[in-house]
Amino acid sequence: MKIPLIKPYITQEVKDKVLEVLDSGMLTEGSVTHELEHAFKEYTGAEYAIAVTSCTTGLEIALRAIGIKPGDEVIVPDYTYPATASVVAILGAVPVIVDVDKSTMLIDFDKLEKAITNKTKAIIPVSIFGNPLDYTKLNEIKSKYNLIIIEDSACSIGSSFNGVKTGNLADISVFSLHPRKFITTGEGGMITTNNVAWAEWMNSYKHFGIGKAVDRLETTFEIIGTNYKLSNVQAAIGLVQMKYIDKLLNKRIELSNNYISLLKDNPKVSIPVTTATGVHSRQSFCIYVDNRDDIIKKMRAIEIEVQIGTYSLHIQPAYNAEACVHAGSMEGSLYAFNHCLTLPLYDDLTFELQKRVVDELFKIL
Numbered sequence: 001m002k003i004p005l006i007k008p009y010i011t012q013e014v015k016d017k018v019l020e021v022l023d024s025g026m027l028t029e030g031s032v033t034h035e036l037e038h039a040f041k042e043y044t045g046a047e048y049a050i051a052v053t054s055c056t057t058g059l060e061i062a063l064r065a066i067g068i069k070p071g072d073e074v075i076v077p078d079y080t081y082p083a084t085a086s087v088v089a090i091l092g093a094v095p096v097i098v099d100v101d102k103s104t105m106l107i108d109f110d111k112l113e114k115a116i117t118n119k120t121k122a123i124i125p126v127s128i129f130g131n132p133l134d135y136t137k138l139n140e141i142k143s144k145y146n147l148i149i150i151e152d153s154a155c156s157i158g159s160s161f162n163g164v165k166t167g168n169l170a171d172i173s174v175f176s177l178h179p180r181k182f183i184t185t186g187e188g189g190m191i192t193t194n195n196v197a198w199a200e201w202m203n204s205y206k207h208f209g210i211g212k213a214v215d216r217l218e219t220t221f222e223i224i225g226t227n228y229k230l231s232n233v234q235a236a237i238g239l240v241q242m243k244y245i246d247k248l249l250n251k252r253i254e255l256s257n258n259y260i261s262l263l264k265d266n267p268k269v270s271i272p273v274t275t276a277t278g279v280h281s282r283q284s285f286c287i288y289v290d291n292r293d294d295i296i297k298k299m300r301a302i303e304i305e306v307q308i309g310t311y312s313l314h315i316q317p318a319y320n321a322e323a324c325v326h327a328g329s330m331e332g333s334l335y336a337f338n339h340c341l342t343l344p345l346y347d348d349l350t351f352e353l354q355k356r357v358v359d360e361l362f363k364i365l
Contacts, residue, residue: 058191078330150172205228
């Protein structure tokens with residue numbers, strides 16, 4: 001595509017760091033991965049950060065750490081990537097799917113509260129596309145019903161609510177480091193929490209259940225675990241990018257403000273609302289349009305890569321009413337699924353290219 005949807009931030013400094021790791025011979029998880037964990041901990045303000053192979057495995061570990069068992073219910077939004085719900089089902093628990101607020105594409109708090117039963121143990125809200133969650137409302141629900149919040153913050157490194165960074169708001173937060181995210185390790189994820197017991201358990205679980213030991217001669221395996229480690233090679237990419245996270249975030253906000261200015265006077269386009277008192281990290285810049293699928297085909301035909309937002313789970317075969325509880329109607333989710341259009345957004349996107357994207361969109365509209 002002449003104008004791609006995304007370009008990973010891969011500079012010569014990133015390449016040099018990866019080569020440094022390759023030359024060292026220490027390719028699996030080690031000091032570079034631990035430096036990346038430290039960078040996330042420092043940036044988010046959380047006490048603990050645990051690098052893992054993906055956001056999906058991170059969500060799975062988080063659910064295991066809090067003790068989710070078969071038959072437990074975990075509430076998730078309907079408008080999200082399937083991983084949010086699949087990790088619940090993988091543990092034998094029941095995903096309870098609720099609608100989202102059409103204006104923000106975030107979980108509908110009223111419908112969330114109505115879906116709570118005596119089997120509900122946790123909520124996995126999603127800070128979709130980098131739009132932060134309203135923790136004033138979430139914490140009221142958490143306290144009222146004694147629930148645990150695991151935030152699917154896959155897209156939300158850099159976002160904040162009331163001045164507190166995402167990653168330091170939920171009981172556990174899980175980020176994605178997929179190439180669609182502006183901090184990436186190719187594939188990978190990061191868990192943050194302030195709970196020492198959960199952090200130690202998750203760190204052990206991703207290392208085969210290993211106990212604390214200085215030397216292999218003294219190693220014991222305390223729990224049944226698996227291998228969800230993030231390699232030094234992958235971590236090297238994200239570690240360099242974390243040095244420039246504020247620059248990258250500010251650029252995305254600038255580019256998003258350009259789009260808002262260019263789009264604001266067209267009545268055929270609407271822009272989802274950012275949470276009040278929140279900072280949107282703009283992992284994706286999304287708009288609402290009619291005839292979205294036709295627009296995607298026509299934009300791609302002129303080599304401008306645009307994309308849908310994400311999926312409405314309840315209409316997917318794997319998440320039917322036999323596999324999940326569908327708690328109420330899903331009008332907001334269906335609207336987002338059918339109308340959300342994602343525009344190109346990456347660090348070296350120029351204003352001239354943004355204007356071309358918008359001009360071509362307006363022609364099609």
